[in-house]
Amino acid sequence: MATRTGQDGLSRERIVEAAIAMLDDGGESALTFRALSTRLKTGPGAIYWHVANKEELLAAAVQATLADVLRSDEADTTPRDAVRALALGMFDAIDRHPWIGGQLAGLASRSASMRIIERLGQQVQALGMPHHHQFFATSTLFSFILGVAGQNAANARARVAGKSRAELLGAEAAVWASLDPAEFPFLRGVAGQLGDHDDREQFLVGIDLILAGIGAAR
């Protein structure tokens, strides 16, 4: 039954690849060892020969998905532009694979996180931040990215069960617009901006805001 040679052979690579595909179009809850084994035409037990458990599988999926972002190497631009480029690379990856947001904070993605922090830190250093503030400034950038990633993951989770981003956002904006003006003046005022803002632009403004803070603290 089991053909050893050629494309039928299971491998960690094929498993991770299939896992990413399932996560991409079904969300985190769609990744199941049973569904995965069905897609790979095998049994759950076979997968465990190549992957220790689900946590390791998710970690490998994160690693593989972020590999491109982490490999990119642009030493030519200004530190500010380098941070923006790295952050935008992260955003695009998270936008394409929202499930990353739910995993990035975990211990399983430690090595990916370390690489990201290293990149950010080098640029913060190049920005002229005093040494004893570099760590905090860098972790501020990283925490912000993590927060956006988490929100993205949560939004994607809601999307799987129901409507599109535009519908979801429109409904939320409508809620904000109909709030009590005495209690929620701010949300009411920005409901329109919530309704048609661009996530990527919003993210970049956040990065720029923190960079401006770093520039001011220099």
Add this chain to the structure above:
Amino acid sequence: MATRTGQDGLSRERIVEAAIAMLDDGGESALTFRALSTRLKTGPGAIYWHVANKEELLAAAVQATLADVLRSDEADTTPRDAVRALALGMFDAIDRHPWIGGQLAGLASRSASMRIIERLGQQVQALGMPHHHQFFATSTLFSFILGVAGQNAANARARVAGKSRAELLGAEAAVWASLDPAEFPFLRGVAGQLGDHDDREQFLVGIDLILAGIGAAR
């Protein structure tokens, strides 16, 4: 309305209270309808009479835990101090109940998030941010808080299975310190700061950095 006599009567309040206690000392994975019903000396079915499902239970737990932070009302200080006070209140709540970090981004905590964003937004407005930038600046603050919360939750998850914060942090600092200097110069350089930094101070520096950025963009 036949209420059971005395303290044996189940109620949504008692259930949420017990759920928070279980989350606090066992982490997210410790909250189980079976364990919860054992603690309350009843069956799983009884709990479902008061609570629709686990998602609603978690949402109620978040709401109840953040109630104090959301109720606080200090209109006396400067906008900057108001943001710091609100953010620190959030941090302390998250620090005491790390499982919040895993839930706050979700749709289940929407009403709590709205209240927080409203508070932050009012202060950002008071800081003199131009109207069309207020939404982005506020969401930057919120995303940062969410990111820190998420990391806190992930750290707490690791702590349940193993060592204390000091041990975990020390081990991580040791890893950073022993990295290849050519590939990870930054992480190596800040390994010491990672080892003995104060989470609360780190958080506050992040808030101040964003506030400085807002000040610069005004």
Add this chain to the structure above:
DNA sequence: ATATCGCTGGAACGTCGTTCCAGAGGCAAG
């Protein structure tokens, strides 16, 4: 006394991550 109703708690269902194991197929030694 009887019927009604809010509420209880235990049994049961389907699904999950994970473990176990009988055995298939290739490879090296006899």
Add this chain to the structure above:
DNA sequence: CTTGCCTCTGGAACGACGTTCCAGCGATAT
């Protein structure tokens, strides 16, 4: 060629989970 091992397979089974179902309790209303 035969034998034995060794890597890898895939299906069965286990315990725990969220959730549903329902027989029945005590208090109240008729």
